[in-house]
Amino acid sequence: MDKTYLLDVAIKASIRAGKAILKIYEEDDEIVFNQKLDNSPITKADIASNTEILKFLQRTNIPIISEENKNLSYDARGKWETCWVVDPLDGTKEFIKRNGEFTVNIALVSNNTPILGVIYVPVTKELFFSDSEEAKAYKVTLDVNHEFSGQMMSKTNEITPRKRIENTIKIVGSRSHMNKETEEFVTKLSTTYSNVEIVSKGSSLKFCLVAEGKADVYPRFAPTMEWDTAAGQAICNAVGIKVISKETGEPLLYNKENLLNSHFIVRR
Structure with missing residues (x-):
């Protein structure tokens, strides 16, 4: 399993999905939504994002768990050693409120543990992702066309937790x-x-x-x-x-x- 390739696929999927979400967010005067069986909202942006993500992730031949898919029973998926876990539009309530605080989430899970993660913020064009082999995470901001011209995994883009401040x-x-x-x-x-x-x-x-x-x-x-x-x-x-x-x-x-x-x- 080439994790570099899989990370690249997940990043490209998240960006394409983010563009699909943002198109609806910026062009629709009113955000129309329906209630799912669990009473959570769903919009056409959730569906559009999921469609874009599946186009990319299905190329990897790794099974997918997604909020917007009809997921298989545990009898079937419990046998999976590796799978994608996807939220095409995390923060649908924030999307409906138009506060910009919604994301595209894509993770690769192996033996029940997430080993690769990508989070894209369509409104701010901030992209967070992790390199599990090097135990590092990064944040880059894409341009108006959702592109990045530099080296994503440079030291300057690496993120680290806050140092403790007493009291x-x-x-x-x-x-x-x-x-x-x-x-x-x-x-x-x-x-x-x-x-x-x-x-x-x-x-x-x-x-x-x-x-x-x-x-x-x-x-x-x-x-x-x-x-x-x-x-x-x-x-x-x-x-x-x-x-x-x-x-x-x-x-x-x-x-x-x-x-x-x-x-x-x-x-x-």
Whole structure:
């Protein structure tokens, strides 16, 4: 399995999907959406993005788990050693609100662990990705045509977590899913740190903020699915940040029988 090739495919897929999303975002005066069976919204941008991603990933002959696919039963996919885990439009609520905080998430999972992650932010054209073999993650900003002319994996594009500042902690939380348990977590940290700062952000951008050193911890005490977290976890893993299940005390696993994640905390 050539990870360099697979990373290149995932990056190209995410950018093409981002362009499809942005076209709808910028041209449609009103964002029309429907409710899925789980009451989450879906728009034509979700479908357009998924279509573009599948065109690329199907070339790899690696099976795909996607939010917008009809996924196989565990009897079939449980035998997969490797698979893609995809969220074609993470942060659909943010897309509908038009606040720009939505992403395209693509991860490669091997033996239940995300080993490669790509997150693209169509509005800002920021691209985050991880190189699992070198245990490094990168961030580049593409131009108006969604292209990048330099060397993506240069030292200047490498991201690293924030260095600890005594008595200070920065917590990133969900813009759409703040709840009582999260508030209690913040209150508890306030007894340890004299300076507690909270940053709200939508979609998988919360993982990126921790990975690139703009936040220290991301508690998520609300439901998420594997496609919401796999790419972010791969990027965090590459820079030494752990995504730990509150249920098991171990890193989140993927291609489980139930694709629903347990609650988790992202921190060094």
